[in-house]
Amino acid sequence: MTTQSLILLAVFLAVLLALAWPLGAFLAKVGEGDAAIKGLGWLHRLELGLYRVAGIKGDRAMGWKAYAIALIVFNLLGTLFVYGLQRVQAWLPLNPQGLANVSPDSSFNTAISFVANTNWQGYSGEQTMSYLTQMVALASQNFLSAATGIAVVFALIRAFASRSANSIGNFWVDVTRATLYVLLPLSLLLSVFLMGQGVIQNFDSYKEVALIDPVSYAVTTDGKTEQLTAATQTIAMGPVASQEAIKMLGTNGGGFFNANSAHPYENPTALSNFVQMLAIFLIPAALCFAFGRIVGDIRQGWAVLGAMTLVFVLMTLVVFAAEQQAHPALQALGVDQATSALQAGGNMEGKETRFGIGASSLFAAVTTAASCGAVNAMHDSLMPLGGAVPLLLMQFGEVIFGGVGSGLYGMLIFAIMAVFIAGLMIGRTPEYLGKKIQAYEMKMTSIAILVTPVLVLAGTAIAVVSGLGTAGIANPGAHGFSEILYAFSSAANNNGSAFAGLSANTPFYNTMLAIAIWFGRFAVIVPVLAIAGSLAAKQRLPVNSGTMPTHGPLFVVLLIGVVVLVGVLNYVPALALGPVIEHLQLFQ
Secondary structure, X not given: OOHHHHHHHHHHHHHHHHHHHHHHHHHHHHHHOOOOOOOOHHHHHHHHHHHXXXXXXXXXXXXXXXXXXXXXXXXXXXXXXXXXXXXXXHHOOOOOOOOOOOOHHHHHHHHHHHHOOOOOOOOOHHHHOOHHHHHHHHHHHHHHHHHHHHHHHHHHHHHHHOOOOOXXXXXXXXXXXXXXXXXXXXXXXXXXXXXXXXXXXXXOOOEEEEEEEEEEEEEEEOOEEEEEEEEEEEEOOOEHHHHHHHHHHOOOOOOOOOOHHHOOOOOOOHHHHHHHHHHHHHHHHHHHHHHHHHOOOHHHHHHHHHHHHHHHHHHHHHHHHHHOOOOHHHHHOOOOOOOOOOOOOOOOXXXXXXXXXXXXXXXXXXXXXXXXXXXXXXXXXXXXXXXXXXXXXXXXXXXXXXXXXXXXXXXXXXXXXHHHHHHHHHOOOOEEOOEEOOHHHHHHHHHHHHHHHHHHHHHHHHHHHOHHHHOOEOOOOHHHHHHHHHHHHHHHOOOOOOOOOEOOOOHHHHHHHHHHHHHHHHHHHHHHHHHHHHHHOOOOOOOOOOOOOOOOHHHHHHHHHHHHHHHHHHHHHHHHHHHHHHHHHHHO
């Protein structure tokens, strides 16, 4: 790895910390339900007005079951809305290209994907979705799915902070406040910044422009080859900056364009690339500080953030090392892929020359660690071990920063597991933040941890033994297996990125991946809320000489060990069949 890449990583983490600290203090106020945050009284009045219009009693507390039912119903209605709008977009306004209605299986997959904060895309955005669908259906769910994740983690944090309560908050209030106070203002600021960098924001029809250098190509029909010349190119337009902002801040990842953040209209400069990476991690990191403040011990937030950061740095260094070595096959052909100072040698296949290997590798680690799914390079072109890192970061359970809200509540589930294991080792009833961890919590914890490995491994197994599944593989062998494993890992862990060598826009994959996405989201959320309800009802015990500290280096190491062992061991055989074998074949 190069000095340039290491400096980039260090600066990224330093700026992230500087921004996350004050945002964490603000998020704590939002999560605690401060009636009117200082200076934002006008926004509080708007919030109360929204409750009156919707007929919601903002002061009405919910038990965990009522909270979970409201959450599921809300997201089901969102799924139906997004599905329906895609099916009739051809007859609706803001469709200057006259794009057709989306097919039933693709609409089904996309609706579930965007509602579940996954944003898996088996389609090309600029060729499939009208402006109305992009804004009203997809962008709205970018906000609401992110707000749902924040609501769930607020409910869990309140459970730890409470002293014997029967409620965990109000879902409608939490979603409203997360959207109104956090996601909308940050998205507005980031949208303006991105437009200043060159990200487009318009409702124009697509532009047909003349090529400076016409391109000749051959077309073969019925055994006859004909030489044709392309003298023009179609350049897509659209309201991109507004969707790009919430795509990053909400760890959504669905790109307006098929090329996603590698497209110059989505990510035009090195500065926009850096800021987009910061936006992906900003709220997940800030929520760690909010957690510490709400439970009354900021050291708890630092411990969780420290565990996340250590694993992230180690995994990023592996990507740097893997991608900054020459590809043996291309080296044997005498191809020198990267010689400039920006690229600093190594594997430039599938990467943007605007960003180079360092920024592309860091982006790959950030987006898969944070359950975002936005990409600025082709993950399918990563070296085998470089591609294994995004796989592993997803298979950890998307808890290394993770999605907005989902990353922290996932890490807290692992923290519960860690104190339970520690309690077994010392023969003491485990406690976390003064709450006893008993049989019920461990049952729910086991469900939350095991759901995604079951979905990933079962889905991959069905795909590789099914003709419908193997038909989508473009690269047979170990790499093709990795593509399928990556797709189900991305879906079940609500990431949304893809290796991109798999033809997944088929009824088989649209249906299978949608099932993995739905249960990967809500079959984890419901046990988390059940744990929150159970913990909220318990007395918070005072710290005594026998209490295990959960804010020091020892606990950080224990937490990392549990995440690595429990989260990844399920996948070791599958990883051996994919990237490990491919690496050995490439370098034998």
